[in-house]
Amino acid sequence: MAELTPLDEKLGEVLGLAQAAQDTAAKVLKMEGADDFKADLERMAQESKETEERTGALVDSLEGKKTAIRDLARETKGEASEMAKTYLADEEEALDGFEFLTMAEAGELGHWEIVQKMGQTIGEQQVTELADWAVGVQRKHFERVREASLELAVEEVQ
Numbered sequence: 001m002a003e004l005t006p007l008d009e010k011l012g013e014v015l016g017l018a019q020a021a022q023d024t025a026a027k028v029l030k031m032e033g034a035d036d037f038k039a040d041l042e043r044m045a046q047e048s049k050e051t052e053e054r055t056g057a058l059v060d061s062l063e064g065k066k067t068a069i070r071d072l073a074r075e076t077k078g079e080a081s082e083m084a085k086t087y088l089a090d091e092e093e094a095l096d097g098f099e100f101l102t103m104a105e106a107g108e109l110g111h112w113e114i115v116q117k118m119g120q121t122i123g124e125q126q127v128t129e130l131a132d133w134a135v136g137v138q139r140k141h142f143e144r145v146r147e148a149s150l151e152l153a154v155e156e157v158q
Contacts, residue, residue, distance in 0.1 A: 002068040012069040015055045016076025021048040028097030095152040101145040109138035
C-alpha cells in the first residue's frame with residue numbers, strides 16, 4: 001500500500017464522510033416530521049454527492065495513492081455509517097435525525113477546515129481551492145441542520 005501523507009489521509013476521510021452524508025440525509029428524510037425539510041435534505045445530499053465527485057477527481061489525479069486513499073474513504077464511510085446507525089437506532093422523529101446531522105455536519109466542517117489549512121500550509125493549490133469551496137458548503141449545511149434542530153425542538157415542547 002502507498003505511503004500516505006497526513007493530507008492524503010484527510011482527503012480519504014472527507015471523501016468517505018461525503019459518501020456517508022448522502023445516506024444519512026436519505027435516512028433522516030424518512031423520519032417523522034422531516035417533510036418540512038425535504039428540500040434542504042435533498043439539496044444537502046446533492047451537494048454531498050458533488051463533494052464526493054470533486055474530491056474523487058482530485059484523488060484520482062494523485063498517482064500511486066488513489067487506491068489507498070479510496071480504501072481509507074471506504075473505511076471512513078463505514079465508520080460514519082455505523083455511528084449513524086447506532087445513534088439513530090429505533091429513532092423515528094426528525095428531531096433525533098437533525099441532532100445527529102448537527103454533530104455529523106460539524107465534524108465534516110472541521111475535517112474540511114483541516115484539509116484547507118494543510119493545503120494552504122504546504123502550498124497545494126488544487127487542494128486549497130477544493131477545500132475553500134467545501135468549507136463554504138459545509139458551513140451552510142451545519143447552519144441549516146442546526147436551525148432545523150432548533151425549529152423541531154420548539155415544536156417538540158409546544
